[in-house]
Amino acid sequence: LIAEAGLYTESDQIIILSPENVDSVIFNSTAALLVEFYATWCGHCVAFSPTWKNLARDIKEWKPAVDLAAIDCADESNRKVCTNFGITGYPSLKFFPAYSSRESKGQEFRGFSRDVRGLRHYIINKLEMHNETWPPACPPLETASEAEIDNVFQTDNVKLLALVFESKGSYVGREVTLDLLQYENIAVRRVLDTETSLVSSFGVTDFPSCYLYNSSGYISRLKVLNEARTFYSYALQRLPGVVRTGKPQIPINDLIKNSALQEWRPFNKTRVYMSDLESALHYSLRVELSGHISISGDDLIALKKYINVLAKYFPGRPSVKSALNTVDSWLQQQKGMEIKYSDFRDVLDNTVQTSDAVLPEGVQWVGCQGSQAHFRGYPCAVWTLFHVLTVQAKEMSSPDPQEVLQAMRRYVSSFFGCRPCATHFESMAQESMDHVTSLSTAVFWLWSRHNHVNNRLAGELSEDPHFPKIQWPSPELCPSCHGLRKTGEHSWNQEEVLTFLRNYFSSAHILTDYLR
């Protein structure tokens, strides 16, 4: 069921070229394009594909100015396209500047670097060579002079200027400029350490370092955990007043006042709430599953495994645990090929009358509240539930490292109402769930896949402007989770991330406010 196109799928955020779309994607485009021509059977292409995917994630924010594409030349239907571009070896990379004409064969990139950083720098070098056909969405990348800086505030939408002071060979300023291109009310420029007058008027001593300059002439240094691209971009995107293009923010106080539909429940954004977990159970067991009149085959296996994992690891109130145990025992006794949802539901609901076993009815989102009814809620609580379950399985030393993940995979595949989500999740599971060989890597796997999804969804319509999709946890939430390689690239400190997750999603840390 997964839309495979050679080595890449649509969730890799790479445009998959075909004879049908190639002309419209490459020619006369407002964005530049870097295309990988590959063959599925070529070992070097297989080895290079993770780098290409990582690059796509890394420069996702640059898409309006420069995008990535790929075409499988081993696919016979694509042969003519590859031949037309003169491709004879794989993988080949070709750069197409914005507004390339139909005659263009692209600029071949020979001896290209096999790492994301090198490729990113190449793209910047190529962008800078555009001259008169500059991609309209691409902000200026050249160094700023003192005179220009004073003129910036005359431009529409700019209330704040971020200046990255750096040496000539550094790419940080240009990378941050591109990372912010989809944000409004801010402009980013790079200033060289040789601009002595600016350096001294801002009092700059470190290179790189980032300073904020507003239209009233106020100067302050941007506070970051590390002086590097990822940290600057993250901090600038989150400054008050800086908004993603097309996503105006309503102040949260107005939301609270205007929320006529449901009373807004104040909550701590950095904690897990039991009310969300119980609401997820209610919604999945009483609403999502009820769409299936009878449940059989793989779906029945999926349901049994899901309920079994919940019965074992859901860190709930005794009454909820007892309700889950009752349903689990009943399900394990069902030896037929099929069950009726109504029978399942009777067991679930009868528990209310027969004992103290209760799964509360209805949903009451707390940490998963959205600023509008169509944001967050159930999918937020599904992620949270499974993070909690992977951590609980670790604490309780489950004998099977993949037990919770496989239950999640089956549940999502059989029942999760968001079908594109299910397809994407299955594609990630097929790609790497096999690598999970310990309970810690299970916790880690779910965290890293969730971040992949966050990266893909950042800026989408489904993103709640009050809860932007970030690479989580943020530097504020877990400073020690974030590190820096010698090259200046961001890195996750895996041990620290694991410690953080085990604490954040632990049963002792879950808040019970608002429980009914």
Ligand code: FAD
């Ligand atoms: P969510 O992403 O739902 O996260 C909930 C909370 O978990 C966050 O508030 C944060 O506290 C915490 N968190 C964030 N990142 C991590 C992390 N890496 N590790 C641990 N905790 C974290 N939507 C689509 O549009 N397309 C899809 O393909 C898609 N696939 C999905 C697949 C699955 C399996 C699920 C459960 C959901 C999927 N969704 C998809 C929905 C989407 O991921 C979000 O759940 C939804 O947009 C709500 O977002 P949110 O802001 O509440 O944060």
